[in-house]
Amino acid sequence: MKKITSICCIGAGYVGGPTMSVIAQKCPEIKVTVVDINEARIEAWNDKDLDKLPVYEPGLAEVVDEARGRNLFFSTDVDKAIQEAEMIFISVNTPTKTYGVGKGRAADLKFVELCARQIARVANGDKIVVEKSTLPVRTAESVKRILKAEAGEHEFQILSNPEFLAEGTAIDDLHNADRMLIGGDQDEKGQEAIQALVDVYAHWLPKDRLITTNLWSSELSKLTANAFLAQRVSSINAISALCERTGADVDEVANAIGSDSRIGPKFLKSSVGFGGSCFQKDILNLVYLCRHFGLPEVADYWEQVVAMNDYQKHRFAKQIIDTLFNTVSGKKIAFLGWAFKKDTNDTRESAAIYVAHELLQDRAEIHVYDPKVPKAQMFRDMEYLIENPGSVYTENPLPENWRDLIVVHEEPYTAMDSAHAIAVLTEWDEFKTYDWASIYAKMLKPAFVFDGRNILDGEAMAEYGFEFRGIGKGLEKARANVEA
Numbered sequence: 001m002k003k004i005t006s007i008c009c010i011g012a013g014y015v016g017g018p019t020m021s022v023i024a025q026k027c028p029e030i031k032v033t034v035v036d037i038n039e040a041r042i043e044a045w046n047d048k049d050l051d052k053l054p055v056y057e058p059g060l061a062e063v064v065d066e067a068r069g070r071n072l073f074f075s076t077d078v079d080k081a082i083q084e085a086e087m088i089f090i091s092v093n094t095p096t097k098t099y100g101v102g103k104g105r106a107a108d109l110k111f112v113e114l115c116a117r118q119i120a121r122v123a124n125g126d127k128i129v130v131e132k133s134t135l136p137v138r139t140a141e142s143v144k145r146i147l148k149a150e151a152g153e154h155e156f157q158i159l160s161n162p163e164f165l166a167e168g169t170a171i172d173d174l175h176n177a178d179r180m181l182i183g184g185d186q187d188e189k190g191q192e193a194i195q196a197l198v199d200v201y202a203h204w205l206p207k208d209r210l211i212t213t214n215l216w217s218s219e220l221s222k223l224t225a226n227a228f229l230a231q232r233v234s235s236i237n238a239i240s241a242l243c244e245r246t247g248a249d250v251d252e253v254a255n256a257i258g259s260d261s262r263i264g265p266k267f268l269k270s271s272v273g274f275g276g277s278c279f280q281k282d283i284l285n286l287v288y289l290c291r292h293f294g295l296p297e298v299a300d301y302w303e304q305v306v307a308m309n310d311y312q313k314h315r316f317a318k319q320i321i322d323t324l325f326n327t328v329s330g331k332k333i334a335f336l337g338w339a340f341k342k343d344t345n346d347t348r349e350s351a352a353i354y355v356a357h358e359l360l361q362d363r364a365e366i367h368v369y370d371p372k373v374p375k376a377q378m379f380r381d382m383e384y385l386i387e388n389p390g391s392v393y394t395e396n397p398l399p400e401n402w403r404d405l406i407v408v409h410e411e412p413y414t415a416m417d418s419a420h421a422i423a424v425l426t427e428w429d430e431f432k433t434y435d436w437a438s439i440y441a442k443m444l445k446p447a448f449v450f451d452g453r454n455i456l457d458g459e460a461m462a463e464y465g466f467e468f469r470g471i472g473k474g475l476e477k478a479r480a481n482v483e484a
């Protein structure tokens with residue numbers, strides 16, 4: 001059986017960078033080259049200062065430090081890396097299409113197609129091509145056709161090896177993956193290719209965690225896993241709205257149902273809404289596929305997970321406006337957090353962007369502090385949402401001077417000084433350690449805190465004097481309902 005000695009990965013992003021760094025760390029005899037057309041990104045991966053790596057992930061810098069220059073390389077020379085490698089991972093972005101057929105739903109596969117064509121064009125021998133990007137089921141068929149049409153005398157085996165890491169815990173997820181899924185053709189050559197990749201992961205993962213399937217099951221499992229995870233978050237968020245009307249506490253409900261071993265405790269944390277580059281994109285893609293394959297009822301079922309998430313983000317923004325006496329115009333609202341979850345600098349589809357958009361429609365003045373997200377990224381996020389509203393709640397235009405209404409702070413206290421209200425958008429641990437008594441003293445009264453992550457102690461915050469609102473903690477409203 002052929003042992004792999006040289007790997008190339010096309011795409012040095014949030015998946016390609018950490019995944020290949022761990023493969024290089026765990027397989028010192030394999031040369032791993034990560035390539036990208038984005039020169040600035042590759043330069044950052046090669047930066048001596050490990051704080052400048054383009055992806056922030058706990059533990060990543062140590063892994064890169066161990067392997068870079070030994071058997072891990074970052075380069076912009078895509079052709080050379082393809083030629084040198086026996087196995088080529090495609091780990092490029094597959095965003096939702098923003099134009100043409102399938103706009104707003106289907107995955108945009110143009111980057112994957114470009115990679116397939118480039119591999120076919122420059123390959124100088126047989127190659128195993130691995131789909132690492134998340135792709136619609138049956139994409140491998142198109143990749144195969146492109147490779148075959150341009151291949152000449154070379155043979156290509158296609159594998160599907162979707163990535164299940166979550167951002168913020170990527171290194172731990174890679175080191176201790178619940179499972180690694182590898183799909184391939186069921187004939188002899190397909191099985192050999194599967195085994196070659198199994199052997200790579202077997203350097204550190206137990207054999208029983210390496211699941212092998214056919215290509216289509218592997219491709220579809222990735223979309224399904226994300227749809228199930230997102231569905232849990234939307235389900236508990238739906239219940240949070242009912243908690244607020246009835247006096248139930250969503251964290252208590254989550255704990256009670258999560259203790260049932262059939263349900264389990266994970267992914268039941270109610271929040272301002274899920275974000276990230278995967279959940280929404282992958283469900284919309286699933287919805288598109290279901291309609292494409294003539295299954296409108298199945299499509300409608302999954303679409304509701306995204307609709308509930310849009311509603312949750314809207315509900316949070318609306319609660320802020322309603323509570324602040326029906327307008328936030330000219331009011332200073334401090335945002336704690338902009339990233340879509342803690343321990344990452346990634347902001348794609350972050351709930352903060354949507355909440356900011358709704359508050360800006362009402363002319364709020366938003367003061368943001370996030371420990372990892374730079375100012376320029378926040379403005380890019382707003383511009384992207386303005387161009388691609390995607391939800392009924394963000395279709396209204398913003399005031400022309402919206403850029404002046406977002407003020408980004410390098411430290412948290414100035415962001416909250418003299419604020420009318422604070423909104424917690426990301427669950428960064430440091431937010432729990434702030435001097436809340438002095439923050440209260442410097443805010444306008446009544447001093448409102450809207451905790452979109454339920455990380456602060458509501459009772460303690462009330463004792464400081466804050467008017468505190470958590471997600472799914474509806475005692476006050478419930479009392480009002482009873483009195484009415």
Ligand code: NAD
Nearest residue numbers: 011012013014015036037038091092093094111133134163
């Ligand atoms: P990303 O945008 O961070 O990185 C993709 C990189 O590919 C970019 O740097 C881009 O410049 C590069 N690229 C695009 N076309 C190229 C080409 N033709 N040649 C060379 N480089 C090219 O994306 P990501 O978050 O790493 O996601 C990659 C894939 O993995 C997506 O399909 C995504 O759905 C999937 N995925 C992402 C996550 C996650 O947590 N981010 C988790 C699991 C799966």
Ligand code: UDX
Nearest residue numbers: 163164165166167267268269271274275276278340341
């Ligand atoms: C997700 C999947 O978990 C991962 O397996 C896949 O490879 C990529 O997509 P990621 O988006 O990085 O990972 O983070 P995840 O931890 O899943 O969180 C997604 C969003 O849901 C975040 O905004 C998070 O704050 C939110 N969330 C998650 C909740 O609101 N409540 C929860 O209980 C869990």
